[in-house]
Amino acid sequence: MNSYLKRNKYFAEFALSIWAALSIGLSLTACGLFAEPGYIAYTLGEEGSRAIAVSMPDGTDQRIITMDPAGSNSDNFAPVWSPDRQHLAFISNRDGNHEIYLAIADGSNFMRLTNTGVDESQISWSPKGDRIAYTSQSDNGVPQVHWLNLSDLRPNRLLFGSDSEIDPSWSPSGELIAFSVLDNDGNSTGIFLRNPDGVNRIQISQSNDRDPVWSPDSKQLAFVSTRDGSEDIYVVEISENGPRGQALRITSTPGRDFAPVWSENGQRIAFLSDRNGNVDIFTVSPNGEDLETLTRSPVDETSVEWSNDERLVFESITSGLSQLFVMNPDGVQKQITEGSIPSSLPQW
Numbered sequence: 001m002n003s004y005l006k007r008n009k010y011f012a013e014f015a016l017s018i019w020a021a022l023s024i025g026l027s028l029t030a031c032g033l034f035a036e037p038g039y040i041a042y043t044l045g046e047e048g049s050r051a052i053a054v055s056m057p058d059g060t061d062q063r064i065i066t067m068d069p070a071g072s073n074s075d076n077f078a079p080v081w082s083p084d085r086q087h088l089a090f091i092s093n094r095d096g097n098h099e100i101y102l103a104i105a106d107g108s109n110f111m112r113l114t115n116t117g118v119d120e121s122q123i124s125w126s127p128k129g130d131r132i133a134y135t136s137q138s139d140n141g142v143p144q145v146h147w148l149n150l151s152d153l154r155p156n157r158l159l160f161g162s163d164s165e166i167d168p169s170w171s172p173s174g175e176l177i178a179f180s181v182l183d184n185d186g187n188s189t190g191i192f193l194r195n196p197d198g199v200n201r202i203q204i205s206q207s208n209d210r211d212p213v214w215s216p217d218s219k220q221l222a223f224v225s226t227r228d229g230s231e232d233i234y235v236v237e238i239s240e241n242g243p244r245g246q247a248l249r250i251t252s253t254p255g256r257d258f259a260p261v262w263s264e265n266g267q268r269i270a271f272l273s274d275r276n277g278n279v280d281i282f283t284v285s286p287n288g289e290d291l292e293t294l295t296r297s298p299v300d301e302t303s304v305e306w307s308n309d310e311r312l313v314f315e316s317i318t319s320g321l322s323q324l325f326v327m328n329p330d331g332v333q334k335q336i337t338e339g340s341i342p343s344s345l346p347q348w
Contacts, residue, residue, distance in 0.1 A: 038056065038057075038085070039054040039055060039056060039061075039105075040054065040055050040056075040057060040313050040324070040326075040336070040346050040347070040348050041053070041054050041065075041079040041080075041081060041088055041105075041346070041347045041348075042054070042055070042079065042324060042337070042343050042344065042345060042346040042347065043076075043077040043078065043079065043343070043344045043345040044064065044337075044341060044342075044343055045341055045342065046341075046342060047075065047077075048073075048075050049073050049074075049075060050075050050076055050077045051064050051065070051066045051076050052064070052065045052066040052076050052077070052079045052088060052090050052103065053065060053343070054105070055324075055336055055337065056336075057307070057311065057313070057326050057334075057336065058326075058334065058336065059334065059335070059336035059337065062337075063107065064107070065079075065088060065103050065105065065106075065107040065110075066090070066092070066103065066107070066110065067107070074092055074093055074094035075092065075093045075094075075098075076090055076091070076092040076094070076101075077090065077091055077092075077344075077345060078090055078091045078121070078123065078345050079345070079347055080123045080124070080125060080347055081105075081125075081347055081348075082125055082129045083125055083126075083127055083128065083129040084129055085105065086104065086105055087102055087103065087104060087105055087129075088102070088103045088105050089101070089102050089103075089113070089123045089125065089132060090103065090123075091120065091121060091123070095112065095115075096117075097116075097117060097118060097119050098119040098120055098121065099112055099113070099114045099115065099116070099119075099120055100112075100113045100114045100120050100123060100132065100134055101113060102150075113132065113148065113150070113153060114134075114136070114148070114153075114155065116136060116155070118136060118137035118138075118141075119136070119137050120134050120135065120136045120137075121134065121135045121136075121143075122134055122135040122166065122167065122168055124168045124169055124170045124177070125170060126170050126174055127170065127171075127172050127173070127174045128174060129150075130149060130150055130151065131147055131148065131149050131150065131170075131196070132147065132148055132150070133145060133146070133147040133158065133168035133169075133170055133177050133196075134146055134147070134148075134168065135165070135166055135167075135168060136155070138163075138164075142163060142164040142182070143164055143165065143166050143182070144157065144158075144159075144162075144164060144165055145157075145158040145159065145165040145166070145168045145177070145179050146158060147168075147177070147196050156196065158177060158179065158194055158196060159179075159181075159192070159194055159201060162181050163182070163183075163184065164181070164182040164183075164186070165179045165180065165181050165182065165192075166179065166180050166182060166210070167179050167180045167210055167211050167212060169212050169213055169214055170214075171214045171218045172214055172215075172216055172217070172218045173218040175195055175218075176193045176194065176195055176202075176218075177193065177194055177195075177196060178191060178192070178193050178204070178212035178214065178221055179191070179192055179193075179194070179212070180192075180209065180210045180211070180212065187208055188207075188208045188209055188210050189206065189208075190203055190204065190205040190206045190207060190209055191203075191204040191205045191209045191210075191212050191221070191223055192204060193238070193242070202241070202242045203242070204221065204236060204238070204242065204243050205223070205225070205236070205243075205247060207225060207226075207227040208225060208226045208227060209223050209224065209225040209227070209234070210223065210224050210225075211223055211224045211258070211259070211260065213260050213261060213262060214262070215262050215266045215286070216262060216264060216265070216266045217266055218238070219237060219238055220235055220236065220237050220238060220266075220286060221235070221236050221238055222234070222235050222250075222260040222262065222269055222286070223235075223236075223247075223260070224257075224258050224259075224260065225247075228249065228252075230252075230253065230254055230255070230256070230257075231255075231256040231257060231258055232249055232250075232251045232252060232253070232257050233249075233250050233251045233257050233258075233260050233269065233271055233284075234247040234248060234249050234250065235247065235248050235250055235269075235286050235287075235288075236248070248287065248288060249288070250269070250284055250285075250286065250287070250288035251271070251273070251282075251284065251288070251291075253273065253275040254275070255273055255274045255275040255276075256272075256273060256274050256275075257271055257272075257273045257275070257282075258271065258272055258273070259271055259272045259303065259304065261304060261305060261306060262306070263283075263306050263310060264306055264307070264308040264309075264310070265310070266286070267285065267286075268283045268284070268285060268286075269283065269284055269285070269286060270282070270283045270294070270304050270306065270312060271283075271284070271304075272301060272302070272303075272304065276293075276296070278297070278298060278299060278300050279300040279301050279302065280293060280294070280295045280296060280297065280301055281293075281294040281295045281301050281304050281312070281314055282294060294312070294327060294331070295314075295316075297316065299316055299317045299318060300316070300317045301314050301315065301316050301317075302315045302316070302317065302322060302344070303315045303344070303345060303346060305346055305347055305348045306348065307348045310329045311326055311327060311328055311329065311348075312326070312327040313325070313326050313327075313336075313346040313348050314327065314346070315343070315344050315345070315346060318335075321340070321341075321342045322342045322343060322344045323335060323337045323338055323342070323343055324336050324337045324343045324344075324346050
């Protein structure tokens with residue numbers, strides 16, 4: 001049986017029971033414990049035995065969400081908040097390969113969403129919180145974008161007529177998923193859009209472009225491209241029919257500029273860059289003006305996320321271990337994790 005058929009081998013009773021459990025859990029946690037600007041979710045521990053944890057932005061009330069089943073020393077990582085912030089989707093190998101799981105954010109319940117026998121990654125929630133897009137391997141081991149409804153857990157291939165896709169990103173409007181299409185050598189042939197409920201795909205670019213990220217109003221995409229030689233950040237306006245005009249290059253250095261993420265008000269884009277020797281955090285406006293350097297440290301920053309009140313959480317390699325820091329709009333930083341256990345992949 002091929003992997004696509006396996007993805008569709010789900011029982012209706014199982015899906016309904018999971019949906020009922022989620023609904024019960026939601027009613028219990030809807031008091032707003034994890035509401036913005038509340039807890040930061042992150043990955044805790046060394047690769048191979050990681051857990052999902054949450055913490056307040058000041059470092060207090062740290063708690064582990066995932067429990068290690070029967071001492072199996074599973075690896076749980078890459079948490080992503082649901083839009084209502086009452087659930088966390090994450091990757092775990094507790095049942096063998098890397099599958100997607102869903103946890104009620106207080107840790108009181110969790111359940112497996114995929115059961116494919118291959119590895120899943122790159123979770124992206126729909127804005128209504130009723131669907132998830134993700135990347136899954138094919139029978140040949142190449143990544144392909146899928147999506148599923150939480151109500152039936154039936155995986156759907158986003159795009160046919162393509163061998164490989166990565167980087168799914170659900171638009172805040174809920175209508176489109178942006179993604180990158182790969183050739184046989186694993187190089188991107190451009191960024192595309194598709195409505196999972198429709199039939200047409202829209203091509204946005206035709207070069208080695210990856211990591212599309214939507215602006216909060218769904219009117220622009222930021223992405224990473226090497227079309228002009230170096231790895232830089234570009235922004236393109238999006239209409240109902242595709243790109244509006246040419247993509248604007250908003251960074252230009254001999255080094256690498258990558259991992260763009262929009263602020264909640266859409267006025268700034270944070271990104272990582274090694275232009276100064278090590279990897280630091282920068283921000284820039286969507287038109288490429290007003291570049292600001294946020295960190296100037298001798299160690300690498302490896303990920304960054306915005307809150308909805310213009311604070312940033314980021315991961316920094318301190319004393320050989322990754323730890324998390326929060327930066328206020330005035331530039332003041334506070335370390336929120338420490339000790340001998342690494343913390344990584346924050347999500348606000």
